[in-house]
Amino acid sequence: MKISLVSSVVVSAVLLVGCGADAPDAASSGAKPPSEVEAAVTTTIATVPPNGESITIQVLDNSYRPSEYEIKAGTEVVFENRGRNDHNILPESIKDDAGLTALLASDMSPTSWGIESSAFTPGDSFTHLFNVPGVYKFYCSIHGAPGAGMYGTLTVS
Numbered sequence: 159m160k161i162s163l164v165s166s167v168v169v170s171a172v173l174l175v176g177c178g179a180d181a182p183d184a185a186s187s188g189a190k191p192p193s194e195v196e197a198a199v200t201t202t203i204a205t206v207p208p209n210g211e212s213i214t215i216q217v218l219d220n221s222y223r224p225s226e227y228e229i230k231a232g233t234e235v236v237f238e239n240r241g242r243n244d245h246n247i248l249p250e251s252i253k254d255d256a257g258l259t260a261l262l263a264s265d266m267s268p269t270s271w272g273i274e275s276s277a278f279t280p281g282d283s284f285t286h287l288f289n290v291p292g293v294y295k296f297y298c299s300i301h302g303a304p305g306a307g308m309y310g311t312l313t314v315s
């Protein structure tokens with residue numbers, strides 16, 4: 159899907175340059191479309207296909223176990239609420255459940271992730287495929303804060 163998108167952008171740029179070629183002086187103005195194409199390509203998020211690996215992080219009262227994990231891109235992570243309380247899993251940049259709801263509604267990219275407390279009650283599990291390398295810091299807004307309390311880090315390489 160992403161490759162075909164990039165291809166179509168490149169094709170349209172070639173067509174633009176082709177049109178400009180009718181007038182010899184238009185060749186310099188034809189230099190603009192390629193920079194727009196470059197911007198479009200760099201905003202595309204490179205994803206890795208699932209690698210068949212899966213790990214489990216237990217969500218307890220009140221910690222993630224383990225709280226730090228290093229995985230390869232394409233690994234599926236299963237969070238299991240084994241506690242007696244509701245918990246949530248929020249990216250560090252998100253303040254609360256409502257903020258996560260807004261994020262997930264507006265950003266469909268694979269790096270947009272998390273689970274609200276209402277959907278993560280005792281016995282619930284939440285699975286996310288981490289297919290973009292990066293450092294994912296997360297926390298529970300009920301029992302922690304970014305960098306403190308119920309807090310964890312996933313390093314995806």
Ligand SMILES: [Cu+2]
Nearest residue numbers: 245298300301
């Ligand atoms: Cu919690």
